[in-house]
Amino acid sequence: xxxxxxxxxxxxxxxxxxxxxxxxxxxxxxxxxxxxxxxxxxxxxxxxxxxxxxxxxxxxxxxxxxxxxxxxxxxxxxxxxxxxxxxxxxxxxxxxxxxxxxxxxxxxxxxxxxxxxxxxxxxxxxxxxxxxxxxxxxxxxxxxxxxxxxxxxxxxxxxxxxxxxxxxxxxxxxxxxxxxxxxxxxxxxxxxxxxxxxxxxxxxxxxxxxxxxxxxxxxxxxxxxxxxxxxxxxxxxxxxxxxxxxxxxxxxxxxxxxxxxxxxxxxxxxxxxxxxxxxxxxxxxxxxxxxxxxxxxxxxxxxxxxxxxxxxxxxxxxxxxxxxxxxxxxxxxxxxxxxxxxxxxxxxxxxxxxxxxxxxxxxxxxxxxxxxxxxxxxxxxxxxxxxxxxxxxxxxxxxxxxxxxxxxxxxxxxxxxxxxxxxxxxxxxxxxxxxxxxxxxxxxxxxxxxxxxxxxxxxxxxxxxxxxxxxxx
Amino acid sequence: xxxxxxxxxxxxxxxxxxxxxxxxxxxxxxxxxxxxxxxxxxxxxxxxxxxxxxxxxxxxxxxxxxxxxxxxxxxxxxxxxxxxxxxxxxxxxxxxxxxxxxxxxxxxxxxxxxxxxxxxxxxxxxxxxxxxxxxxxxxxxxxxxxxxxxxxxxxxxxxxxxxxxxxxxxxxxxxxxxxxxxxxxxxxxxxxxxxxxxxxxxxxxxxxxxxxxxxxxxxxxxxxxxxxxxxxxxxxxxxxxxxxxxxxxxxxxxxxxxxxxxxxxxxxxxxxxxxxxxxxxxxxxxxxxxxxxxxxxxxxxxxxxxxxxxxxxxxxxxxxxxxxxxxxxxxxxxxxxxxxxxxxxxxxxxxxxxxxxxxxxxxxxxxxxxxxxxxxxxxxxxxxxxxxxxxxxxxxxxxxxxxxxxxxxxxxxxxxxxxxxxxxxxxxxxxxxxxxxxxxxxxxxxxxxxxxxxxxxxxxxxxxxxxxxxxxx
Numbered sequence: 004x005x006x007x008x009x010x011x012x013x014x015x016x017x018x019x020x021x022x023x024x025x026x027x028x029x030x031x032x033x034x035x036x037x038x039x040x041x042x043x044x045x046x047x048x049x050x051x052x053x054x055x056x057x058x059x060x061x062x063x064x065x066x067x068x069x070x071x072x073x074x075x076x077x078x079x080x081x082x083x084x085x086x087x088x089x090x091x092x093x094x095x096x097x098x099x100x101x102x103x104x105x106x107x108x109x110x111x112x113x114x115x116x117x118x119x120x121x122x123x124x125x126x127x128x129x130x131x132x133x134x135x136x137x138x139x140x141x142x143x144x145x146x147x148x149x150x151x152x153x154x155x156x157x158x159x160x161x162x163x164x165x166x167x168x169x170x171x172x173x174x175x176x177x178x179x180x181x182x183x184x185x186x187x188x189x190x191x192x193x194x195x196x197x198x199x200x201x202x203x204x205x206x207x208x209x210x211x212x213x214x215x216x217x218x219x220x221x222x223x224x225x226x227x228x229x230x231x232x233x234x235x236x237x238x239x240x241x242x243x244x245x246x247x248x249x250x251x252x253x254x255x256x257x258x259x260x261x262x263x264x265x266x267x268x269x270x271x272x273x274x275x276x277x278x279x280x281x282x283x284x285x286x287x288x289x290x291x292x293x294x295x296x297x298x299x300x301x302x303x304x305x306x307x308x309x310x311x312x313x314x315x316x317x318x319x320x321x322x323x324x325x326x327x328x329x330x331x332x333x334x335x336x337x338x339x340x341x342x343x344x345x346x347x348x349x350x351x352x353x354x355x356x357x358x359x360x361x362x363x364x365x366x367x368x369x370x371x372x373x374x375x376x377x378x379x380x381x382x383x384x385x386x387x388x389x390x391x392x393x394x395x396x397x398x399x400x401x402x403x404x405x406x407x408x409x410x411x412x413x414x415x416x417x418x419x420x421x422x423x424x425x426x427x428x429x430x431x432x433x434x435x436x437x438x439x440x441x442x443x444x445x446x447x448x449x450x451x452x453x454x455x456x457x458x459x460x461x462x463x464x465x466x467x468x469x470x471x472x473x474x475x476x
Numbered sequence: 477x478x479x480x481x482x483x484x485x486x487x488x489x490x491x492x493x494x495x496x497x498x499x500x501x502x503x504x505x506x507x508x509x510x511x512x513x514x515x516x517x518x519x520x521x522x523x524x525x526x527x528x529x530x531x532x533x534x535x536x537x538x539x540x541x542x543x544x545x546x547x548x549x550x551x552x553x554x555x556x557x558x559x560x561x562x563x564x565x566x567x568x569x570x571x572x573x574x575x576x577x578x579x580x581x582x583x584x585x586x587x588x589x590x591x592x593x594x595x596x597x598x599x600x601x602x603x604x605x606x607x608x609x610x611x612x613x614x615x616x617x618x619x620x621x622x623x624x625x626x627x628x629x630x631x632x633x634x635x636x637x638x639x640x641x642x643x644x645x646x647x648x649x650x651x652x653x654x655x656x657x658x659x660x661x662x663x664x665x666x667x668x669x670x671x672x673x674x675x676x677x678x679x680x681x682x683x684x685x686x687x688x689x690x691x692x693x694x695x696x697x698x699x700x701x702x703x704x705x706x707x708x709x710x711x712x713x714x715x716x717x718x719x720x721x722x723x724x725x726x727x728x729x730x731x732x733x734x735x736x737x738x739x740x741x742x743x744x745x746x747x748x749x750x751x752x753x754x755x756x757x758x759x760x761x762x763x764x765x766x767x768x769x770x771x772x773x774x775x776x777x778x779x780x781x782x783x784x785x786x787x788x789x790x791x792x793x794x795x796x797x798x799x800x801x802x803x804x805x806x807x808x809x810x811x812x813x814x815x816x817x818x819x820x821x822x823x824x825x826x827x828x829x830x831x832x833x834x835x836x837x838x839x840x841x842x843x844x845x846x847x848x849x850x851x852x853x854x855x856x857x858x859x860x861x862x863x864x865x866x867x868x869x870x871x872x873x874x875x876x877x878x879x880x881x882x883x884x885x886x887x888x889x890x891x892x893x894x895x896x897x898x899x900x901x902x903x904x905x906x907x908x909x910x911x912x913x914x915x916x917x918x919x920x921x922x923x924x925x926x927x928x929x930x931x932x933x934x935x936x937x938x939x940x941x942x943x944x945x946x947x948x949x
Contacts (some may be wrong), residue, residue, distance in 0.1 A: 109886040112894060113825075113839035145880040311826045311894075313835040340894035341881045349780075352586075354827065357783040366586035406899065407618040408814045413582040421585060421784075421813035426879065426899035 032079040035068075036435065037061040040075050042086025042401060045415050047093050047375045047390040051368065053415065059091055061397040064210065064435040069391045084440075088405045089429055090415050092371075093390050094152025094398035095344035096378025099244070099282035099303035101158045101335030102142030102167075103135045108336035117312075122337060126159070130187035135160040140167040142342050144444050147171060149343025149425035152398035152433045153378065153388060155280060155303065155332070157217040157244045159188040159195075161202055165212045172438040172445075174398065176280075176382065177202065178217030178244035181224055181232065193228055196235070203241045211434055215242040221265055222253045226272060233273035242278050242382070245269070248291070249283035249314065266291035275300050277383055282332060283308075284322075285315045292318065292325045301328045301381030304373070306350045308334035316358040319351075319373075320365060330378030343425035344374050352420050367416035397435040403427045505552040508541075509908065510534040513548050515559025515874060518888050520566050520848045520863040524841065526888060532564055534870040537683070537908040542864045557913075561878045562902055563888050565844075566863050567625025567871035568817035569851025572717070572755040572776035574631045574808030575615030575640075576608045581809035590785075595810060599632070603660035609636040615815050616644045617917050622816025622898035625871035625906045626851065626861060628753060628776065628805070630690040630717045632661040632668075634675055638685045645911040645918075647871065649753075649855065650675065651690030651717035654697055654705065666701055669708070676714045684907060688715040694738055695726045699745060706746035715751050715855070718742070721764070722756035722787065739764035748773050750856055755805060756781075757795075758788045765791065765798045774801045774854030777846070779823045781807035789831040792824075792846075793838060803851030816898035817847050825893050840889035870908040876900045 037060075044057025046069055058075045060068040068074055106129075111121035135158060146154055153174040156164050161177040168175040179202050180186065181195035189195050196216070203214035216232050218224040224232070236243045248254065248265040257268050266287055269275045275298040282303040287295070295302060304319050322329050331347045333339045339347075348370050355365040379389025387396045402423060404412050409422050431439040438445055510533075517530025519542055531548045533541040541547055579602075584594035608631060619627055626647040629637050634650040641648040652675050653659065654668035662668050668690075676687035689705050691697040697705070709716045721727065721738040730741050739760055742748045748771040755776040760768070768775060777792050795802050804820045806812045812819075821843050828838040852862025860869045875896060877885050882895050904912040911918055 106884065108884060108895070109890040112887065112890045113836060115836055141880065141883070148880055307822075307826065310830040311835070313829040313833050316830070340890070343881065350823075350826075353780065353784045353823075354830070356786040357789070357827070360786050362784070362786040363586060363588055407614065407621055408816065408898065410614070411579065411581060414585065417582040417585045417813075422581070424897040424899045425881065426897045 032077055033067075035060045035062045035078045035080040036082070037397075037432070037437070038075065038078055038080040038083045039086050039091055039399065039401070040083055041072070042089050042091035043404070043412075043415060044069065044091045044391065045371070046392065047372065048392050057091065059391060059399060061399070061432070061435050064397055066391060066393050066395050066397050066399075068393055082437075084401070084430060084437075086401050086430075089401040089403050090419065091391070092150075092400050092402060092419075093375045093388070094400050094431065094433065095150050095374045096330055096382070096388065097146060097151045097154040097333055097342065097344050098280060098301070098330035098378050098381050099155055099157070099305055099332035099334060100142070100342055101337075102146070102154065102156050102164060102342060103130075103138035103158050104335040104337050105141040105145065105342070106134060106138040108340055111337060112340075117337065126187060130159055132160050132163055132188075136163040136167055139164040140171065142336065143167050143171045143173045145342045147173065147431050147433075147439050147444055148428060148442070149341070149345055150400040150402065150428040150431060151342065151344055152400065152431060153382070153384075154342075155215075155244060155382065157219075157282075159186055161198075161214070161217075162205070165202070165206060165214070168212055169209075172211070172433050172436050174211050174396075174433055176213045176215050176242055176244070177206070178215035178242070181216065181218045181228070183223055183225060183228070193224075196228070196232065199241075200235065200239070203239050213242065215244050217244040220246040220249070220253065221257060221268055222250070229269070229272045229274060236274075236278050240278070242280060243274060244280050245274070245282065247281035247284055248286040249309075251286070251314075254286045264288065264291050266294055270294055270298060277301075280381055282334070283314075283317060285309055285317045287318060287322075289321070292322050292327060295322070296325045296327045299328065299383075301330065301383065303332035303381060304329050304351070305332040305334040305339065306354060307340075307347055308332075308338035310350070310354060311339065316354055320355050320359055323369070323373075328377070328380040328383070329373060330381035331374050341425070343428075344378075345419070345423060345425040345428070348374060348420040348423075367414065367420040370420045371416050397432060399432040400428055401430040403429045505550055506540075508533045508535045508551045508553040510555045510557070510870075510905070510910070511548065511551055511553040512557045512559050512564055512872065512874070514545070515562050515564035516877070516885075516888060517542065517564045517864065518844070519865065520845065521865050530564065532864060532872060534872070534905070534908050537870055539864060539866050539868050539870050539872075541866055555910075557874070557903060557910075559874050559903075562874040562876050563892065564864070565623075565873050565875060565892075566848045566861070567873050567904065567906065568623050568847045569803055569855070569861065570619060570624045570627040570806055570815065570817050571753060571774070571803035571851050571854050572628055572630065572778055572805035572807060573615070573815055574810075575619070575627065575629050575637060575815060576603075576611035576631050577808040577810050578614040578618065578815070579607060579611040581813060584810060585813075590810065599660060603632055605633050605636055605661075608633040609640055612637040613640040613644065615809065616640055616646045618815045620644060620646065620904050620906075620912050620917055621901060621915070622814070622818055623873040623875065623901040623904060624815065624817055625873065625904060626855070626857075627815075628688075628717060628855070630692075630755075632659055634671075634687070634690075635678070638675070638679060638687070641685055642682075645684075645906050645909050647684050647869075647906055649686045649688050649715055649717070650679070651688035651715070654689065654691045654701070656696055656698060656701070666697075669701070669705065672714075673708065673712065676712050686715065688717050690717040693719040693722070693726065694730060694741055695723070702742070702745045702747060709747075709751050713751070715753060716747060717753050718747070718755065720754035720757055721759040722782075724759070724787075727759045737761065737764050739767055743767055743771060750774075753854060755807070756787075756790060758782055758790045760791060760795075762794070765795050765800060768795070769798045769800045772801065772856075774803065774856065776805035776854060777802050777824070778805040778807040778812065779827060780813075780820055781805075781811035783823070783827060784812065789827055793828050793832055796842070796846075801850070801853040801856070802846060803854035804847050814898070816901075817851075818892070818896060818898040818901070821847060821893040821896075840887065840893040843893045844889050870905060872905040873901055874903040876902045
């Protein structure tokens with residue numbers, strides 16, 4: 004072949020030479036482990052971005068990309084979930100429950116003084132290691148089916164709840180209960196303190212499960228022990244879980260004996276800090292709310308349990324205005340009956356409207372925020388949980404919107420809050436692992452590991468730049 | 477063979493002779509059309525009988541027997557439904573809705589003054605015959621899926637709602653709306669009156685669907701027309717449906733102009749009687765409650781819609797004590813979002829407890845009563861609807877209790893009210909016809925007729941007496 008001088012300038016010939024390589028590099032899809040395509044992706048990121056036909060890409064235990072359909076061409080994964088007809092959301096966070104009490108569900112409804120007449124006696128007679136494990140596993144499966152991907156538990160034999168959580172692939176904070184009377188797992192009053200220390204130490208470094216101290220309430224743990232727990236929590240850097248400002252007699256007693264509100268009382272004992280997750284907080288005034296905010300404590304808002312027991316409505320509208328870290332909670336199945344956070348959404352939206360006599364407060368989007376981002380904030384885990392953003396942990400749920408009662412879908416938040424059922428959750432992913440697919444819960448052995456847990460993943464340097472402005476790690 | 481004198485007395489030989497015939501007659505099972513076996517039958521009869529392993533027998537459009545498992549041997553039917561793992565209940569009654577508004581579901585949530593800013597303009601712009609039919613059919617399918625077997629509707633072009641109901645095999649009271657402004661189906665103000673008369677007349681004798689007059693509210697229909705409607709209702713013996721005591725400005729205006737409560741105002745106009753079904757009744761005092769009872773009017777309690785709009789809680793605890801006829805209602809899908817009565821149960825139980833500051837009021841059994849017997853009473857149809865009893869119309873639902881969140885099942889009422897989802901309804905039977913089986917909704921053509929509608933059935937004279945004390949027709 005006869006060579007002839009090119010009629011193109013040198014720089015253009017260089018471009019032609021380089022172009023195929025560029026194209027090759029750009030076209031090479033980045034390997035990932037799991038991809039969710041064609042879903043209606045509700046990110047809950049800072050901009051509350053929603054992608055009508057969106058993609059979520061997971062590598063190992065982390066999200067690596069979240070964006071519109073076009074993103075799918077940039078990744079390849081051995082497992083792709085078609086999310087057509089479903090919302091794709093960050094998993095919901097249940098900030099306070101007693102999962103093992105599923106065995107007592109439906110006992111003692113609609114009766115006065117359940118705690119001392121039914122719960123404590125039932126627990127004394129029946130709670131043992133087996134009950135905690137099996138009841139806990141039952142509750143964890145129920146949560147996975149209902150779209151919960153992280154839960155905060157408080158009970159006896161909490162190492163059994165940790166075992167059940169690990170087996171099911173669930174993310175959990177497990178709090179060993181501490182009480183001033185002989186407990187099913189500790190014959191001596193306050194035996195729970197030593198058990199809690201052990202639990203927290205044993206779980207150190209676990210990617211899914213964190214141990215915690217769980218003093219039952221200000222009326223079942225004395226001031227000396229509460230101070231001791233505060234010190235231990237600081238020493239171990241462990242969360243403290245407690246029932247707070249839930250009972251009228253709790254409020255009355257602390258007022259009489261200490262001239263303090265329950266929130267002030269905990270503050271005086273050194274417990275009101277960023278490691279605290281206080282459940283209920285029904286009886287809190289404006290000054291308490293300000294204190295909760297200044298001390299950066301978390302609040303678990305258990306609306307359904309609180310109204311079913313006729314206790315009252317926690318002033319979460321005001322807490323939200325004050326910037327308090329609030330998440331949603333089901334409480335135990337003897338209090339709220341079910342463990343799915345989805346069942347709380349409608350109540351949170353509507354009962355706050357009733358309580359504030361204002362139909363504009365607590366709009367649907369804010370309720371979904373409480374269930375996701377809010378829960379993450381309450382646990383001081385918002386850097387890695389609560390929204391679908393690259394770099395965060397891959398806790399993702401798919402919620403069907405095909406049900407007759409969910410059609411039409413003008414607003415995904417309104418559909419979730421005012422029309423969805425926990426039975427609509429189709430698939431649940433925790434820490435990058437599919438723990439339920441198409442409503443089939445996968446047992447421990449059956450959970451396909453998307454990649455080594457906690458593996459740090461980086462996108463390769465030649466990854467095509469995202470023309471749609473979607474950030475990806 | 478050689479005959480020899482019997483060693484038994486003559487009367488014993490006679491008994492031996494007669495016995496096989498008796499046995500034959502007793503063993504001959506009575507023919508029926510449909511049998512539901514092995515369900516956990518919650519009858520809602522006067523004794524609130526529950527059969528853990530129960531049987532429901534249907535012939536034509538009626539129930540012929542309800543009782544324990546042994547009953548099954550006494551009947552034969554071409555179709556037998558195995559209800560293992562399900563509760564069997566009377567169908568639920570939705571005493572107030574606007575089914576066609578499913579097309580607007582999720583529009584205008586969490587905003588002030590929806591009625592005049594969104595609903596009326598949307599209806600003016602969009603409502604026509606087609607929208608009413610298709611939106612209505614969508615809503616009816618949703619209700620069938622959610623366990624509703626009778627609904628009370630109020631909208632425009634109600635003949636289209638009647639058409640959709642008939643097609644789906646649904647039982648309905650369809651109320652033609654009457655308003656003081658030009659409506660989508662009537663260009664002249666109050667054109668609805670003539671349309672209502674026509675509708676009621678056309679539906680006369682229909683076994684499933686009844687026409688009704690539906691003056692929108694005291695603030696959208698003047699006193700003269702309300703009186704005219706009262707007269708027409710008496711003349712046609714037709715139900716009257718209205719929104720009553722729902723709005724604070726309605727209350728204020730009637731107080732100012734007539735010095736009356738909304739209930740007193742309707743009474744003065746001759747509308748407060750046994751043909752009335754008044755929706756909402758939030759702003760009623762003790763004297764109004766007494767008047768509602770004395771006049772024997774029905775009340776449609778729309779808890780979810782009333783709290784979502786921050787209007788308030790209708791004093792149904794007091795109404796129940798006074799003996800007022802109260803049923804549950806979803807209101808339209810722009811108000812309460814979903815049309816299944818099951819979604820109301822938890823709210824009714826819990827919000828009344830909150831409102832009355834008493835965890836003992838409105839126990840689960842009472843809530844299920846409101847959804848079934850209560851609805852029948854509100855419509856003055858308790859002789860044929862609202863419970864599973866021989867002779868009543870065969871409106872029956874099967875609700876799965878296999879969901880993780882429904883286990884264990886200590887109390888069927890608590891499970892229904894505090895844990896069930898409308899998605900748990902497995903099968904729905906209306907007027908003896910299966911309109912949904914195993915969650916598959918059967919279209920009009922697909923509905924298998926169990927027998928001629930309304931056929932009067934009697935058990936044959938040689939039927940074996942029921943040793944278990946279970947009544948059967």
